Amino acid sequence: MTRPQQQSSFHFVLAINLCLITTTISGLLQAAEPPPDQEKGIENVSLTNSPNIVFVMTDDQGYWDTGVSGNPDIETPSMDRIAAEGIQLRRYYAAPVCAPTRAGIMTGRHYLRTGLYNTRFGGDTMGIGEVTVAQLLKQADYRTGLFGKWHLGKYPGYQPQDRGFDEFFGHYHGHIERYEFPDQLHHNGTPVKTRGYVSELFTDAAKDFIDVSHESGKPFFCALMFNAPHSPWVLDTSHYGQPEGDQTLTKYLEKGLPIREARIYSLIDRVDQNVGRLLQHLEQLGIADNTLIVFTSDNGGVSKHWKGGMNGNKASTYEGGVRAPCFVRWPNRIAPGQVSNALTSHIDWLPTFCEVAGVKPPSDRTIDGKSLVQLMSENPSDSHHEYVYHTWDRYSPNPDRRWGISDGRWKLMCVVGNEASATKKNWRLFDLKNDPEEKKNLREQEPQTVNRLRSAFTDWFTDVTQGIEYRPIRIPISTNPKVVTELSPSWATWQGDHIQYTFDGYDWDTIDSWKERGESATWRLEIERSGKYKIQLSYGCSPQNAGGILNLQAGQRRLAHRVQATATAEQFGQFEAGTIWLEEGEHDFTASVAESRSNELMRLNSITLQPISN
Numbered sequence: 001m002t003r004p005q006q007q008s009s010f011h012f013v014l015a016i017n018l019c020l021i022t023t024t025i026s027g028l029l030q031a032a033e034p035p036p037d038q039e040k041g042i043e044n045v046s047l048t049n050s051p052n053i054v055f056v057m058t059d060d061q062g063y064w065d066t067g068v069s070g071n072p073d074i075e076t077p078s079m080d081r082i083a084a085e086g087i088q089l090r091r092y093y094a095a096p097v098c099a100p101t102r103a104g105i106m107t108g109r110h111y112l113r114t115g116l117y118n119t120r121f122g123g124d125t126m127g128i129g130e131v132t133v134a135q136l137l138k139q140a141d142y143r144t145g146l147f148g149k150w151h152l153g154k155y156p157g158y159q160p161q162d163r164g165f166d167e168f169f170g171h172y173h174g175h176i177e178r179y180e181f182p183d184q185l186h187h188n189g190t191p192v193k194t195r196g197y198v199s200e201l202f203t204d205a206a207k208d209f210i211d212v213s214h215e216s217g218k219p220f221f222c223a224l225m226f227n228a229p230h231s232p233w234v235l236d237t238s239h240y241g242q243p244e245g246d247q248t249l250t251k252y253l254e255k256g257l258p259i260r261e262a263r264i265y266s267l268i269d270r271v272d273q274n275v276g277r278l279l280q281h282l283e284q285l286g287i288a289d290n291t292l293i294v295f296t297s298d299n300g301g302v303s304k305h306w307k308g309g310m311n312g313n314k315a316s317t318y319e320g321g322v323r324a325p326c327f328v329r330w331p332n333r334i335a336p337g338q339v340s341n342a343l344t345s346h347i348d349w350l351p352t353f354c355e356v357a358g359v360k361p362p363s364d365r366t367i368d369g370k371s372l373v374q375l376m377s378e379n380p381s382d383s384h385h386e387y388v389y390h391t392w393d394r395y396s397p398n399p400d401r402r403w404g405i406s407d408g409r410w411k412l413m414c415v416v417g418n419e420a421s422a423t424k425k426n427w428r429l430f431d432l433k434n435d436p437e438e439k440k441n442l443r444e445q446e447p448q449t450v451n452r453l454r455s456a457f458t459d460w461f462t463d464v465t466q467g468i469e470y471r472p473i474r475i476p477i478s479t480n481p482k483v484v485t486e487l488s489p490s491w492a493t494w495q496g497d498h499i500q501y502t503f504d505g506y507d508w509d510t511i512d513s514w515k516e517r518g519e520s521a522t523w524r525l526e527i528e529r530s531g532k533y534k535i536q537l538s539y540g541c542s543p544q545n546a547g548g549i550l551n552l553q554a555g556q557r558r559l560a561h562r563v564q565a566t567a568t569a570e571q572f573g574q575f576e577a578g579t580i581w582l583e584e585g586e587h588d589f590t591a592s593v594a595e596s597r598s599n600e601l602m603r604l605n606s607i608t609l610q611p612i613s614n
């Protein structure tokens with residue numbers, strides 16, 4: 001898979017955000033000092049009684065992938081229990097894909113405001129000036145932990161432990177390859193090895209975090225962000241002594257599901273078992289009644305076996321792409337068995353949790369979400385949002401391609417995605433009250449409704465994108481000798497007639513096919529301090545192509561590396577390229593072909609920079 005060249009515009013929102021963060025951080029520091037209550041805005045709230053918050057989110061689980069939604073085949077007793085003992089938000093909307101929803105949850109803002117615009121290629125980085133819900137909850141003395149998928153930035157400064165989480169164990173990317181003995185996980189910034197199955201690992205870490213928090217006497221915010229049931233849909237079936245995955249898979253195959261669907265259901269089933277373990281753990285600690293627990297998913301579903309009549313899947317703006325299951329249990333505050341059909345959204349969690357904890361959301365920026373506390377605890381039949389908005393285009397925000405808006409009854413959307421040919425002919429107007437399956441296009445019959453909704457959408461789009469240009473951030477290069485910074489192929493811009501980018505998972509992508517002198521890839525760096533840096537290359541090169549020369553250049557400094565053979569072009573070897581002096585500040589770093597022996601210099605998988613102490 002290849003992608004077009006990146007946009008050449010500057011991401012000057014970063015500069016604005018850097019100004020904002022100075023104000024924000026000083027605000028946070030002030031708030032951390034005594035006297036506590038008034039400065040923290042925690043009037044009339046006793047910290048010892050502050051409810052714990054457990055936020056459980058799955059990845060790509062559809063609205064229809066629970067028993068309580070009517071699905072006759074999936075087994076989700078724990079998710080169903082949360083719904084039965086609390087409230088179901090039946091018109092709860094996520095973004096069409098992963099990272100945008102996560103940015104909205106963390107900030108209470110539509111993702112395009114945060115500078116994030118993609119799920120890959122560096123566009124899955126939340127602006128440095130954003131204030132997260134975890135930072136805010138820390139003002140009320142909450143312990144904060146995130147376990148599982150982050151997907152909002154992989155470089156130092158952008159990782160969860162830099163963004164308000166006391167504890168992080170999980171992965172930065174949108175997906176990982178190995179669910180059993182996963183090898184792409186990090187703990188508080190350090191890559192780690194693990195043993196076991198991923199859903200159990202994340203749940204165990206969450207339980208341990210809850211134990212420590214409970215012992216400390218502080219309230220806690222625990223975000224358990226399962227990467228299941230996102231592809232590649234791996235169960236733990238391969239090793240002797242680990243039959244659980246096999247058994248679950250067999251159960252769904254015997255129900256007649258095709259293998260793809262049986263895998264997805266099995267992954268959800270395994271998550272449900274872990275949600276059950278978590279609920280049981282809270283009960284054993286005696287804190288379940290003082291804990292608000294949310295169960296939800298990050299976008300529309302990918303399963304197709306049973307969809308309850310809903311149209312669309314993940315990444316579309318049909319209801320099936322943007323509605324997600326959402327259940328909230330909060331004993332003593334939310335009566336069991338409640339249902340709300342109000343328009344609610346993933347951007348509502350930050351204001352909701354702020355109200356629960358007794359802290360104020362930031363007042364120096366637009367917060368798009370609205371607290372759900374009153375709706376959930378007192379008036380489930382109230383309306384909430386006037387409109388919900390959807391937009392998703394992988395490479396740059398675009399108001400004319402895949403988009404949608406709904407006022408609850410009427411929904412206007414454009415069905416065309418990344419292609420450039422979207423026109424009014426691609427618009428669809430649905431009456432969700434009488435046509436919940438989104439089958440009957442009423443665009444011609446209801447022109448006034450079309451105009452009203454389109455106008456509201458374009459106003460919204462202009463507002464959330466104003467002043468922001470979308471491109472990857474400059475990669476921060478730390479002075480900490482322990483920090484090895486990887487320059488990923490997907491973050492580069494490249495020049496040349498043959499050079500191309502191949503995406504094959506996050507950590508197996510390459511820059512390849514470059515062969516003529518001068519063909520190049522360039523990364524934008526932010527060097528924290530002048531110094532000497534060790535450069536290591538990871539690449540594959542078939543023996544018949546070996547012997548070419550790769551130039552590495554930053555400013556006037558240059559380094560040449562003679563390319564060595566690996567077993568095959570798809571085996572990436574690690575090679576020391578030498579050291580280079582980098583000046584403090586913003587610099588471009590370019591890798592280029594100096595000399596090629598054959599039809600491909602190398603398949604470049606990564607370049608790493610590591611400061612040399614002294």
Ligand SMILES: [Ca+2]
Nearest residue numbers: 059060098298
């Ligand atoms: Ca997802």
